[in-house]
Amino acid sequence: MNWKTHAQRLAADVVRPESRWYEPLATTPRHLFVPRWWENRDQAWKLRDGPADPEAWMRAAYADQTLVTRVGPVHADHAQTGDTVTEGKPTSSSTLPGLVVTMYRHAVIADDSRVLVTTGTGYGTSLLCQRLGDERVTSVDVDAHLVKVAGERLDSMGLHPRTAVCDITGPLPGEHDRIVSTVSVRPVPTSWLAALRPGGRLVTTIAGTGLILTADKTEDGGAMGRIAPDAAGFMRTRHGDDYDHPTQEAWEKAQADGEQVSTSRYPLLYVPDSWEVMSMLELLLPGIDYRTALDGDKRTVWMLHPDGSWARATADGFLDSPTVHQGGPRRLWDALERIRHRLNREGGLPVYGARVAITPDGETTLSRGSWSLTL
Structure with a gap:
């Protein structure tokens, strides 16, 4: 060779x-x-x-x-x-x-x-x-x-x-x-x-x-x-032979009707397809697991969190407004919508180019303009 x-x-x-x-x-x-x-x-x-x-x-x-x-x-x-x-x-x-x-x-x-x-x-x-x-x-x-x-x-x-x-x-x-x-x-x-x-x-x-x-x-x-x-994206650190699966309980609950049902104002988004949106959401709500399925023209996206929160959004076409079911202690899709509102209003999100300050004890803070977040 x-x-x-x-x-x-x-x-x-x-x-x-x-x-x-x-x-x-x-x-x-x-x-x-x-x-x-x-x-x-x-x-x-x-x-x-x-x-x-x-x-x-x-x-x-x-x-x-x-x-x-x-x-x-x-x-x-x-x-x-x-x-x-x-x-x-x-x-x-x-x-x-x-x-x-x-x-x-x-x-x-x-x-x-x-x-x-x-x-x-x-x-x-x-x-x-x-x-x-x-x-x-x-x-x-x-x-x-x-x-x-x-x-x-x-x-x-x-x-x-x-x-x-x-x-x-x-x-x-x-x-x-x-x-x-x-x-x-x-x-x-x-x-x-x-x-x-x-x-x-x-x-x-x-x-x-x-x-x-x-x-x-x-x-x-x-x-x-x-x-x-x-x-860039890399696998998370692991501490054993495999990753834990903390969202399995949320996945099982996400198959049923939600405690809250609404219609999204935006076309359906599979969050990992948008680096900027995914990064902003992960900073605010770390640990979300995303899944998706396609059945003909019908698309479904799930968001699952280790605390038991979940969201399921389904749309029949690319431009159709999805129907969203949500359950658990937090409303994951609502958090996503707020980020998309900000992106539409400001034309961008503050994550890329943010300053980073790490204290000697490891506290890590990101900031850009008036926005800041401590990990």
Whole structure:
């Protein structure tokens, strides 16, 4: 397999030739880190085995796309040919290369920076090792299997960064000039502030949003920064083999008539399709789970919250006003409508470009103009 030709094409798609990230992208064998992955087909996750179809493997591995390697507790490495997973959400992946580079660019990594990153498949760690040298890179993950396998694949390339199995929301090994997390958190863990050197920078995303947060450590041990103008989404941190499923009770209740029934003034919106609206709503009501279904021209959207609140909206056509059922202690659709009112009134929402202030004890506040919110 002539993987280098594919890698060079990927590099040209992601960056310009003079970029310092061009050479790492063009010389890193991404297929080595993703020999198997899960592909979503017909509402089920089907195993794809790279060596069994080398051409498809090269196309997938060297496209600027995310490849899901773990669904629920089931890792593609441990699955059997022909396996299908019908339930569960992605819990690990190889992030699309362009987004990995975007996160590294937000970190403003210098040639002498010491950087801590999250492991995943190890592909992002490899890019960083190629750029800085492996002695400047630390790679961590909560999943011992991922750390072991990524370490072996990096070793096969002659790269030997420091690796560790740890929960990134807890104590981190060593001190670093940069921390770049490709899993999302809320709030920023205080352990990151402790592990950053004076003036160091952290880059992450806020869980459940499309918000990239960058912040530089200040003299008092806190950090100051802002929300980047571009959007990105990563899986939430997990602390075991799988995520909890706190909205199952709300899902069961959401099949019945609501305590409140109304007609929305806006066309039906599946919130994850709008980064700005989703981010604003998640900041106000963290933990909402979204589901959708299509039956001919009839579309239904559900919003579910761990506190038992739920909303179900159904519309017969794209422009028809949906009928909304709501139940539980809070009215989720009403909260969504208020955000859409603001978006229509002001032409935008204050989340992107907001300033970020993190106190030494980890309290994180976003602000823009007269708007502010503490996570």
